[in-house]
Amino acid sequence: MSSSPVLNDDQWLKLLEYIAETYNEVTLSRGFTYFKQQRVATLSISEARVVQARVEESEDYSVTLHLDKLRASQCTCPVQTSCKHLAAVWMELADRLGYPASQIMNAKLHLKRASSISSSESALMQLPKMDVTGWQQFLDNYTSSVKPTYDQGNYVDLLRHQLQNFKKIFIPFSDTDRIFFDMYQELFILRKIKAQYAQGSVNYYTSSTLYRNYDEFHNWLKQKPAIINLSNSGERMEQTLNYLNQQMAGESGHSYQDYGVYTVLWKYWIAPDSEADHFVSKELDIIEKMINDKPSPSLSAAKAFLYLQQSKSREAWEALEANGSFKEAPAKLFIPFLNHLYDTQNWEELVFWLRRSSTFFNTKRTKELDAYTEYWKKAIQHFPQAEEHMWQVLEELLPHSFRVIEELLYEQGKWKPWLEMQILQGHDPLYHRIRVLQPIEKETPKLLLPYYHQAVDHYVSLKNRHDYKSAVRLLKRLEKVYKKMKQTEQWENFFSGFMERHSRLRALQEELRKGKLLG
Template identity: 75%
Template sequence: MSSPIINDDQWLQLLEYVAETYSDVTLSRGFTYFKQQRVASLIISDTRVVQAKVEEGESGNYRVTLNLDKPRSSQCSCPVPASCKHMAAVWMELGDRLGYPASQIMNAKMHLKRITSTTSLESTLLQLPKMDVSGWQKFLNHYTSLIKSTYDLGNYVDMLRKQLQNITKITIPFSDKDQIFFDMHQELFILRKLKEQNVQGGVSSYTSFTLYRVYDEIHTWLKQKSPLLNFSVAGVRLEQTLSYIRQQMAEESGHYYQDYGVYTALWKHWVAPDPEASHYVTKEIEALETMTVDSPSPSLSAVKAFLYLQQSRSKDAWEALEENGIFKEAPAKLFIPFFDYLYDTQNWEELVNWLRRSASFFNRKRTKELDVYADLWTKAIVQLPQAEEHMWTVLEELLPYSFRIIEEMLYEQRKWKPWLEMQIIQGHDPLYHRVNVLQPIEKETPKLLLPYYHQAIDHYVSLKNRHDYKLAVRLLKRLDKVYKKMKQTERWEHFFSGFVERHSRLRALQEELRKGKLLG
């Protein structure tokens, strides 16, 4: 035949007929007959009428007549007046022979619902470019509504991402600009869903890890995509996005500051490069000043302060931070965007001012924020050497958390004397370090190493066991090199002869000295 007996549209019409007239029980029984191959014969006439025979075992056979053009006029010779299991089995056999899955007949209602859902989804997806970003967020919420949170929030994020990846299977007529913004709002959506889980289930360390991982991924993404964005055509979407994040911050309580961090990162990578950045500053401050009256959120206050700083209103910025009653409990990470902005604009005096004023917020267990804080101090004093005294004062105030930082700074700045004093305070000795650590000191001021070596040697000898004697000998051999660096061989010989005489009764030590070729 030149044309198919049933085309796709006719098949869908048949499914609609079956869904309306056959019960689920009848279809299930018909499917059983189909699987048992009880449809013994099936003939299709030129008039599109199907004649079939269905075997019923001891009850004999039943004859089924199906009319493809008028399915409601179809008949069966069994006692059931219409829509029986025998007719259902023949419909399935017919579909199978014509290349359509029999399971679609058995699950006609579900299959039609799925088709309708897919069609509706495609229609909605095609409307996305016309929606604003709040419409995108509503769509994403509906699209992932069947994804339920689990205790493993990392797995929950993976399931959300997998569901969202299905969107890419349909071509959406996004412009390049809108595609970037839509992709970003998918990331913001995932962050929002995680925050919702925090509110519902409480925050655990595991939850926080997932939350901060997603937060860091957004930061990285914003930085990577920035060069691809044409700011001259991004205005409306950018304003919508800033408004969306502001609303998220207004709903945020406590000191999480995830949305604040996203906002400041968005500003740094997407807004600041825009020639019209000052225009956005003014508009955003106006919006924030209105919002903070109605929603005194810590995040909103922090963002307002951050934008005041863009206008060189440092005093107003600090006051904006303090206007929130729980400012003193704010985490150190709150200040990093302020520091970054002042560093990027090379406003060194103001950077030092903010580093000094915020010092108490970093007086906590060493974190990456404290490392960033200390690094900014070192960069600032390169430009403002007169601020170095303030830096050391602040770092001393942050002890004990700043201990390692001070130690590293002293070494980097080749301040060997205080660095060695810190080693002695910690109970370290020259063997604690790799040889190359002490090499710069041996080269520049070897004299400073003498107390460090002598104290360690006396300590190991006082322990009076062979293992520590061996360590003492190792140190003596290195001390010999130090004296040679100082060109004071006679002083070494005088010390060493006195050392040997003092410990002449320690036979094990004398043996180790000989093994080390320090004694003949």
């Protein structure tokens, strides 16, 4: 027999076309059952490419397949052509030649999928010539079979699985365009999730998936910029900025999610490039026109951000204020502005923005409030005269800033007000790990005396053995503080007075002996 394959891929597709045209689904299903039951007892292939087989049933039937003249194939059963016996032999032959027998049974469906894939592959070859609008339309069509699900995380996984097919096909992209196309796949997924969000079918899983994917995309953007050169990719970047502008114009309320993407793209992809100034001027004109046509909080924020790229800090603030709903803006809006002023080491303007934006951070403690506090700390390192303003602002943000103030006082070693805050909260030395109080004990142990004395009196006043034990623990630590201060005599005077006052508390006396404070 010839060493060439019995069937090549082209011949296989022609066989499937023949099967789809001449066999009905019932016959193919019965043939598949016979194939699985291994009723094809014998099968041989001649040099003339004729297949002879025997199918076992209540009566055995002989089947002849003509691979070069498919329609001449026949069976000795009463049906003779297009029967279940022929179908079973076709499937057995396919299996022996390494082709899926299931494709014979589902010939019509397989041909439809193959046609769709072929069409998609043809469209894929055109992607390098398309603009980003064409890319988005293509992605819509390519994933049209993926339907939204209640579980948005699962929906995203299904979309990503469909898009993974791109990696199996060579698309003649330039290195730069390949990165941009990868970016647009991420933007596409975000758009699909947002569409679900906008339709009102929103729950915890929808919103958390949306925010998580935006965060992941931010990280993706931060990892890719070094490869991009605006002199070679200026057109793609302009198309991308235009796409983001349209997305920002459509953002409702104060979500600022696409604005967040916009700022990350500027910081990591555009600002470091020598062509950045050209993009800023051009973008300002475009956004200004868009705002005149249809005001948008996100576009106003983008305009302010661009002013900041031109080192126009005050103009940037005015651009934000010009938006009618500015007072409703969330704290997260200001983080990119503060971050830019920090990166450019514009300390005086950073303090200006911190003071003007303070009211927007007057909410329960969040990561934004923590970030806001960190910018104050960084600004003061380089602009010490701003510290007075920081304390004033943090006092205005009480009670939300209570923990922030407490941490700052501790970090700066301002022990007296820090201890006063502990007493105000009803804390005592046992509330803290020992290492927390060690710096105070080392630098100004005297400040700890009221803290310890008040706590000892409190535990003794509760008059139960458990609290007596706590009082003894504090007394032992208090003794060390007095020794640290080299005031052993004062400790002995205090302790003798303490014993005299509480001499009738037998349980306390026992605990003092156990703690080796009494002989």
